[in-house]
Amino acid sequence: MLNAEQYLKPEVIRTVARLDLRARFIVEGFLSGLHASPFHGFSVEFSEHRRYTQGDDPKDIDWLVYAKTDRYYVKKYQAETNITGYLLMDLSESMAYTYRQELSKFDYSICLAAALSYMMIHQQDPIGLMTFGEKMESSLPARSKRTQLGNILAMLAKARPTGLTDVASNLRRAASMIRNRSLLMLFSDLLTDREEVINALHMLRYAGHDVILFHILDEAEVTFPFSGPVDLRDPETGEKMVIDANGIRADYLETLESMRQQYRRECLTIGVDYVPLDTSMPFDKALLEYLSQRKARF
Numbered sequence: 533m534l535n536a537e538q539y540l541k542p543e544v545i546r547t548v549a550r551l552d553l554r555a556r557f558i559v560e561g562f563l564s565g566l567h568a569s570p571f572h573g574f575s576v577e578f579s580e581h582r583r584y585t586q587g588d589d590p591k592d593i594d595w596l597v598y599a600k601t602d603r604y605y606v607k608k609y610q611a612e613t614n615i616t617g618y619l620l621m622d623l624s625e626s627m628a629y630t631y632r633q634e635l636s637k638f639d640y641s642i643c644l645a646a647a648l649s650y651m652m653i654h655q656q657d658p659i660g661l662m663t664f665g666e667k668m669e670s671s672l673p674a675r676s677k678r679t680q681l682g683n684i685l686a687m688l689a690k691a692r693p694t695g696l697t698d699v700a701s702n703l704r705r706a707a708s709m710i711r712n713r714s715l716l717m718l719f720s721d722l723l724t725d726r727e728e729v730i731n732a733l734h735m736l737r738y739a740g741h742d743v744i745l746f747h748i749l750d751e752a753e754v755t756f757p758f759s760g761p762v763d764l765r766d767p768e769t770g771e772k773m774v775i776d777a778n779g780i781r782a783d784y785l786e787t788l789e790s791m792r793q794q795y796r797r798e799c800l801t802i803g804v805d806y807v808p809l810d811t812s813m814p815f816d817k818a819l820l821e822y823l824s825q826r827k828a829r830f
Contacts, residue, residue, distance in 0.1 A: 615715055616674045617652050617659045619645045620706055621688065622720035624665055624697030631752035633811040638693045641719035641748055643815040645688065648717060649681050661687055662709070664702035665695050671709065696769075700728035703736060713740040722747050726791065730798045737802045744805040747795060751812035754788065756781050 583605060592606040627638040635643070645661075652659040653676055660674030661684050672687055699720055706716065716736060722729060736743050752758075758777035765772045792808050799806035807822050809815075 615657050617715040619661045620718045621663045622697055623663050623691055623693045625694050626721055626723050628693040629750055633751050635811055637721050637748045640811045642688050649684050662706050663691050666698050668705050699724050700732040703732035707739055715742045717744045719746045721749055733804050747808045749810045751810050754810040756784050
């Protein structure tokens with residue numbers, strides 16, 4: 533297995549190392565939350581309880597739960613197959629942007645991907661990777677071997693955010709490449725056509741996939757810390773314009789919030805987890821908060 537220190541910054545390694553030390557807690561919290569999906573194979577004794585109903589085998593009643601709740605619950609045993617996960621990484625040039633944070637949006641995504649990959653592999657669940665811009669750039673088949681984390685990070689280390697992106701089309705391509713129902717984790721700043729992305733998310737859910745959408749923006753894109761005349765350049769098209777930051781701040785922030793609210797609303801409707809993040813958030817704390825919230829919902 534390649535040493536992650538060869539291709540991740542020291543501060544990232546320290547953060548991932550801290551996650552490793554807490555891995556058992558994080559993994560159990562994350563994977564137990566996935567019981568709402570069609571998959572029940574996380575290599576633990578059982579993933580959930582449900583109320584006893586007529587026709588259930590009385591031998592499956594959990595009497596410890598009965599003693600605590602005075603209600604009959606049965607253990608819902610898991611299938612033999614594990615859940616399969618795929619990281620879907622946006623390589624558009626805008627993902628390379630950072631204003632004053634040490635990590636770009638792409639670096640930040642790598643941190644999240646590393647932690648999630650570690651957690652999946654720790655539970656012996658296969659994890660794969662797909663990177664895309666305007667087209668699918670690379671694909672790594674899902675594996676559960678411990679060397680897979682090194683393979684994933686080595687591929688991401690070679691990736692360079694550049695050019696335009698087509699998130700929706702590549703989500704459809706990914707769906708055509710993934711034969712079995714899986715957990716799909718998308719990392720993107722979503723600076724593209726919203727309706728197309730939402731339609732593609734609908735398609736993934738219709739196909740039975742569980743989806744987590746990590747919407748990653750730079751701190752400056754969320755707070756707009758500019759004032760006076762500002763020379764802006766679109767990193768993907770190269771288009772430039774000079775704006776009065778003070779004059780457009782309110783409209784910009786309103787538009788940003790509208791975008792986030794639309795994604796949050798649409799994702800809630802179809803059962804996609806929407807996770808808005810920005811690069812000022814320590815990624816390990818942000819991930820832990822999300823996992824805790826997900827676990828609490830089930």
